[in-house]
Amino acid sequence: QVQLVESGGGSVQSGGSLRLSCAASGLTYSAYCVAWFRQAQGKEREGVAAIDSDDSTNYADSVKARYTISRDNAKTTLYLQMNSVKPEDSAIYYCAARAGPCTYGGVRFWMVSRAYNHWGQGTQVTVSS
Numbered sequence: 001q002v003q004l005v006e007s008g009g010g011s012v013q014s015g016g017s018l019r020l021s022c023a024a025s026g027l028t029y030s031a032y033c034v035a036w037f038r039q040a041q042g043k044e045r046e047g048v049a050a051i052d053s054d055d056s057t058n059y060a061d062s063v064k065a066r067y068t069i070s071r072d073n074a075k076t077t078l079y080l081q082m083n084s085v086k087p088e089d090s091a092i093y094y095c096a097a098r099a100g101p102c103t104y105g106g107v108r109f110w111m112v113s114r115a116y117n118h119w120g121q122g123t124q125v126t127v128s129s
Contacts, residue, residue: 001026002025002026002097002117002118003023004022004023004024004118004119004120005023005024005120005121006021006022006094006095006120006121006123007123008020008021009093009123010125010126011128012126012128014085014086014087014128015085016085016127017081017082017083017084019080019081020082020093021077021078022034022077022079022080022095022120023075024076024078024095025076027097029073029097030053031053032053032097032099033050033053033102034078034096034098035050035095035097035110035116036050036069036095036096037095037096038092038094039091040090040092041091045094045113047060047110047111048060048063049063049067049069049080051070052101053101056102058102058103058110058111063089066082067080068081069081082125087127087128087129089125089127090125090126090127091125092123092124092125093122093123094121095119095120096113097116097118098115098117100115
């Protein structure tokens, strides 16, 4: 049984930092594209960042240069380092795993929520101004 469990969410002031973690089990973790999505209240879920099995990374324009995604295959854990956070970063953050590449043939599968096979339960991030 596949499980993805996020942690590290909480409240932070604008300009601060936060580090999210996602512990995975029950899958050949190193072979998966793994990603972070977020969903703010009243908005659609959006892809934030993804990292492929070869450690290549992808970022949404809104978080580039502020967020860093990384993975530790030995610990089957995904991370998201969030720096210089803004109030608009407030959302529930989800990790997801896709049994396929993050990108292929120019198609950015990593941004498409329905392309993912497994999801965590989410962790709330609240940024105050």
